[in-house]
Amino acid sequence: MRIAYSEKFLEHENPPEVSGRLKAIVEHIEGSKLPVEFEAPKKIDGEELLLVHTKRLVEELKRRSETEDSLPENPFTKKTFEIAKLACGGALRAAEIADEDGFSFALVRPPGHHAGRDFYHGFCYMNNIAVAVRGNWSRKKTLIVDFDVHAGNGTIDIFEGDDSVFYLSLHQTVRALFPYDLRWEGRRANINSVGLAPGADDAEYLRIFRKALGEAVSSFKPERVAVSAGFDAYCEDGIASLKLDTETYNAIGKEIAKLGLQTFAVLEGGYYLPDLGKNVWSFISAFR
Template identity: 30%
Template sequence: MVGRAPASSTFTRRQTLALAAGLALSPDFVAAGESAEPTTLLVTHASGVAHEVGAGRPDQPQRLRAIASALNSDAFAALRRAEAPQASREAILAVHAPSLLERLEKAAPQSGLATLGPDIVMSPGSLEAGLHAAGAASFAVDEVMRKAARNAFVAMRPPGHHATREAAMGFCFFNNAAIAARHAIAAHGAERVAIVDFDVHHGNGLQEIFWSDRHILYCSSHQSPHYPFTGAASERGAHDNIVNAPLAKGSGGEQFSQAWTQAILPRLDDFAPDILLICAGFDGHLHDPLGGLRLQKQDFAELTLRLAEIAARRCDGRIVSLLEGGYRPDDLAACVAAHVGALMGA
């Protein structure tokens, strides 16, 4: 079993929440970030921007450009940065049916756009982006498990948590978090992997893939009823390893915090994972066009800090966070900055 040890800090809790609130940071805060040993890894790849989906669709390349701009500020000088490799065929097939990979390979266009259903669009760069997104997740696990980074944030698209074993859906080609979880077990001997998900949409793909896997705990808060219309509290998995905390449309920070405090965080703490994966979807923000929740960047920062506290206690702070939703670029970038600031303070 992977060992556990207490965590150390770079950003203080006060400074992290100040960053999330958009308050000015003191000079000593920036200096500390510049001089400290990098502990948080940012993984991305240019292919994420080359994945074109056509005008008018929500998952635009500008999402990653806005995140890159936000994380290039002085406050994030201490981030260690790495390019994402492509996932191997074996890593994809550890989670997905061969038919899914074959379908995407055959559909990838040489020019223009190919539509594989109402919410999957491919351009000439899309398959490469999908492979790099999945590869980024496994690479981040490698770096965190071998202590080259304390924790990691993966800024890639397409996202992943809707992809089922056999189907791409909901803008998702491959289930990046599922691939990362399987990799942590196969390559690093993890016995228990926890995946927590605060996207406004339920991660139906993760629930399906891990429904009968006692080694995986999947926990999600999400708006309900809402796409993909799964994730009822009664859906608990074959081994009571699924925790769903549905939120009504219009729910804000208070209801969000209550759902996590009462339904999810105690289960996560009791599960005592060897590594914690986060499906970091920011489409619960009050201005997001695809959601109906009323969360703000401070809500995401506060939850990240609470997750980091459990990770410090249970798994030596090992966290890999993967970008999911968030479809208003400026708001997405601000929320990601708050989230990554909290990871840097873990």
């Protein structure tokens, strides 16, 4: 199993979106001697970013990074722009590996699904999965499955109306969680963004997930799958109030693997460090 990763991702801190998240996952993989080879992110020159983001946004990120001009949800150091760009490169590398091996995972941060064409917030700077989908798979019909506990408003902003992509999200309803905006919830055209009530458990989650995935596959007929893999719907994760357990990430993975399509996944959220590694591996191991 080849996974895209770089130690440079550890040089960015935005509590609770901290470097310890990736350290916990890498320690779990290495400590359990799991069959993983780490591969460096793809080097990108910047043109790829403009497939997704406005020039204005990219230049703002660069300027804020150069001048260390932080925002409340988005700190900036001299390294921030390069690290955020590298996270896009990690997602692109995972997409390339999936072309060859059938599956890969991008172990990257900062996360990306709250970054839209011309905005960024919620720990995100640029939309890693969107850059990989547009940069590598633009001629293939891609189903994006987002199981992070938050609605991927940035990804919706980027792909709404793009008939080469179908976006499916299950998340805690935006009525009771960031980004607190009903625009990012509901079923329309190429978007199915399903909000669950706080407290939803594994059985309810999987029932709705299987139904929504089945509907997306039969109506859209995807050729490939890209996954926004957030692990903050976990029962111990304090950032939200869904109640998934470790096994459910394996069940989600198996539902996607059963489609038999080339698939890559990109890390989004997940803030309960003691179990983050085993949750990530529970998902990944469905594809072995």
